[in-house]
Amino acid sequence: MSPVIIILCVVSAVLALTMLFTKSPITSALCLLGVLIMTAAVYGLIGEHLVATIQLVVYAGAIMVLFIFSIMLLNLTEGENDFKQNPAVFIAGIALGLAAFGAIAYAIIRHFATHAAGKEMGIYSPEKIAELGGNSIVLSHALFSQFYVSFEVISLALLVAVVGAVVLAKRKVD
Amino acid sequence: MTNEILLQLLSAFLFTMGLLVVLLRRDTIMILMGIELLLNAANLSLVAFSKSSHMIEGQVQVFFIITIAAAESAIGLSILVNLYRNFGSINTQSATTLKG
Numbered sequence: 648m649s650p651v652i653i654i655l656c657v658v659s660a661v662l663a664l665t666m667l668f669t670k671s672p673i674t675s676a677l678c679l680l681g682v683l684i685m686t687a688a689v690y691g692l693i694g695e696h697l698v699a700t701i702q703l704v705v706y707a708g709a710i711m712v713l714f715i716f717s718i719m720l721l722n723l724t725e726g727e728n729d730f731k732q733n734p735a736v737f738i739a740g741i742a743l744g745l746a747a748f749g750a751i752a753y754a755i756i757r758h759f760a761t762h763a764a765g766k767e768m769g770i771y772s773p774e775k776i777a778e779l780g781g782n783s784i785v786l787s788h789a790l791f792s793q794f795y796v797s798f799e800v801i802s803l804a805l806l807v808a809v810v811g812a813v814v815l816a817k818r819k820v821d
Numbered sequence: 822m823t824n825e826i827l828l829q830l831l832s833a834f835l836f837t838m839g840l841l842v843v844l845l846r847r848d849t850i851m852i853l854m855g856i857e858l859l860l861n862a863a864n865l866s867l868v869a870f871s872k873s874s875h876m877i878e879g880q881v882q883v884f885f886i887i888t889i890a891a892a893e894s895a896i897g898l899s900i901l902v903n904l905y906r907n908f909g910s911i912n913t914q915s916a917t918t919l920k921g
Contacts, residue, residue: 652824656831663838663858672850679854682835686865689828693872698880702864705887710857710894717850717898721905737845744841751833759826769876786880794881801888808892816899 652692659685672723676714683707694773697783828869835862849904849911853897860890 659682666678683706690699771785779785790798835858842855864883871879901911908915 649824652827656827660831660834663835666854666858667838667842667845672848675851675854679858682858683861686861689831689865690868693824693828693869695868695872695880698864698868698883701884701887705891706857706861710891713894713898714850714854714857717901721850721902721911723848723850723911740841740845743844744837747840748833748837751836752830755826755829755833759823759829766874769874771877772875775875786877786884789877789881790884797881797885801885805888805892808895812895812899815896816902818903 649692652689655685655689655692659689672718673715676711676718679714680707680711683711695782697786825869825873829866832862832866832869835865847913849901849913850898852913853894853901856897857890857894860886 662678662681662685666675666682669675669678683702687699687702687707690696690702776782776785839855839858839862842858843852846852846855864886867879867883867886871877904916905911
């Protein structure tokens with residue numbers, strides 16, 4: 648377990664907490680941007696270079712620019728967003744979150760304690776990937792051969808989303 | 822404790838934070854950001870599991886999820902602009918047209 652990954656995990660956990668509890672939307676958006684960049688760094692550190700690049704370009708680049716642009720366009724101020732909940736609802740939400748985290752963490756630790764030893768491994772070990780020319784080449788080959796139908800369907804879905812976004816943004820509801 | 826457990830725990834934590842953002846905040850834009858955080862946590866879990874079990878299907882899945890997330894946020898933000906134009910606010914409490 649490398650210390651750099653521990654630092655990245657701690658920083659992104661702190662950023663996610665800040666995102667939950669801060670009042671202004673722009674601070675939240677910048678914290679989310681930080682979390683996404685930290686995640687991209689984690690992907691890069693464990694050797695998944697293509698996913699790290701896509702995360703950085705699409706998520707941290709395009710999507711977050713869209714969010715920050717909307718916040719700027721709608722001129723959101725701190726008075727607009729209220730974080731003032733009923734205290735009972737707030738405490739119930741926090742308790743639910745803690746319970747969910749506890750349950751998932753218990754399942755993860757139990758999984759790694761019991762099933763990790765006799766687990767079935769795939770054929771793409773790090774040595775095999777290095778021999779085939781690296782992570783990006785292996786993934787691109789899979790995308791354009793084994794998963795090409797999904798790839799085409801995704802491009803159709805993107806086209807539909809573009810048209811839908813334009814129609815929704817132009818329409819006036821009475 | 823190895824890298825995989827650490828990454829899975831981080832993914833669980835980010836998922837919880839996204840869930841709480843969706844549940845506790847009242848701004849529509851905060852809810853959309855919470856959904857992005859949820860998707861990011863699921864992506865992290867998929868990549869870590871696919872790395873630790875020497876497969877690439879998880880990473881291909883993450884590639885598709887990121888594409889869908891981009892489409893989803895474009896649609897969501899255009900709905901948000903429409904909401905602001907019609908109700909003058911993006912607070913979820915102000916959109917009451919569907920209330921019976």
